[in-house]
Amino acid sequence: MILKKIEQLLQEINALTADNAGQIEELRIKYLSKKGAINALMADFRDVPAEQKKEVGMKINELKTAAFAKVNALKEQFEAGNNESNHLDLTRTPYPVRLGTRHPLTIVKNEIINIFGRMGFSLAEGPEVEDDLHVFTKLNFAADHPARDMQDTFFVETNENVVRNIILRTHTSSVQARVMEKTQPPIRVICPGRVYRNEAISARAHCFFHQIEGLYIDKNVSFTDLKQVLLTFAREMFGADTKIRLRPSYFPFTEPSAEMDISCNICGGKGCAFCKHTGWVEILGCGMVDPNVLESCGIDSSVYTGYAFGLGVERITNLKYQVSDLRMFSENDVRFLDEFKSAN
Numbered sequence: 001m002i003l004k005k006i007e008q009l010l011q012e013i014n015a016l017t018a019d020n021a022g023q024i025e026e027l028r029i030k031y032l033s034k035k036g037a038i039n040a041l042m043a044d045f046r047d048v049p050a051e052q053k054k055e056v057g058m059k060i061n062e063l064k065t066a067a068f069a070k071v072n073a074l075k076e077q078f079e080a081g082n083n084e085s086n087h088l089d090l091t092r093t094p095y096p097v098r099l100g101t102r103h104p105l106t107i108v109k110n111e112i113i114n115i116f117g118r119m120g121f122s123l124a125e126g127p128e129v130e131d132d133l134h135v136f137t138k139l140n141f142a143a144d145h146p147a148r149d150m151q152d153t154f155f156v157e158t159n160e161n162v163v164r165n166i167i168l169r170t171h172t173s174s175v176q177a178r179v180m181e182k183t184q185p186p187i188r189v190i191c192p193g194r195v196y197r198n199e200a201i202s203a204r205a206h207c208f209f210h211q212i213e214g215l216y217i218d219k220n221v222s223f224t225d226l227k228q229v230l231l232t233f234a235r236e237m238f239g240a241d242t243k244i245r246l247r248p249s250y251f252p253f254t255e256p257s258a259e260m261d262i263s264c265n266i267c268g269g270k271g272c273a274f275c276k277h278t279g280w281v282e283i284l285g286c287g288m289v290d291p292n293v294l295e296s297c298g299i300d301s302s303v304y305t306g307y308a309f310g311l312g313v314e315r316i317t318n319l320k321y322q323v324s325d326l327r328m329f330s331e332n333d334v335r336f337l338d339e340f341k342s343a344n
């Protein structure tokens with residue numbers, strides 16, 4: 001009878017679990033205190049026949065030892081868990097994540113896209129590996145124009161016997177031709193992209209860089225519209241005090257053509273090394289789209305007029321962030337890139 005009880009208690013005790021210190025203490029009291037279940041066995045022990053007392057006594061002792069061991073094990077388990085949670089810092093990231101940064105050219109490109117986007121320009125893209133037709137011919141470059149020279153242009157096909165018409169685009173103006181070919185006005189796009197020129201790499205020149213082309217074609221578009229859009233862009237990009245200045249220039253695909261300077265935002269126009277002490281910095285080329293270009297792309301030049309502009313993203317980035325060496329943009333030195341963390 002008593003042996004059965006002992007056996008039952010032993011099973012019960014072995015199966016015990018507890019979630020907190022309070023529960024463990026309750027179990028200790030239930031089984032091991034003076035009024036606990038094990039002590040209660042003593043009442044029955046008195047009635048055990050003398051010849052069985054030794055055996056039963058041993059069993060009771062074993063039960064007690066098991067109960068102590070179980071309560072201690074539960075305590076240890078709970079304390080270990082408790083200690084661990086004391087050291088848990090729930091605010092920490094699970095593992096050290098090294099966040100990258102956006103590239104400065106991407107930051108500036110996105111800003112430019114946003115500014116023109118607010119003025120109603122949508123995005124257009126074209127291929128970097130282009131043909132002569134879209135980079136030069138349709139844009140009114142004369143057959144013997146020096147830009148077609150291998151000195152400036154990377155040719156993909158260099159075999160003298162092949163018509164060398166596959167090249168790396170030297171400017172994003174090629175996207176103008178692509179857009180005009182497949183869309184009738186009104187057209188209002190900007191075309192960001194990478195361009196390539198056969199230049200020796202130095203602090204001031206690189207064999208690839210980035211441009212953003214703008215194109216607006218509709219009825220009655222005038223040079224005044226161009227000027228206002230560029231002024232708005234300059235002020236949004238460099239601050240409300242920024243002044244612009246347009247100088248007559250020449251591009252085969254625009255007539256009239258101009259280059260635009262902005263008041264140097266590094267010295268505020270007073271003159272510094274960056275603006276070569278002139279107070280002005282050139283940032284883009286622009287003009288009214290030459291009627292020859294409209295016609296070669298299938299747009300009626302007696303009905304439509306338009307303007308175009310092209311700016312260098314590196315130039316704008318240099319002005320905004322004073323990066324002095326063009327090579328830094330493509331070296332991927334994380335110390336340089338990390339400088340732009342807050343600009344993201």
Ligand code: DAH
Nearest residue numbers: 171173285286287308309310
């Ligand atoms: N494509 C010219 C260049 O790479 C820049 C340019 C000038 C683009 C005048 C234009 C423009 O759209 O109208 O130097």
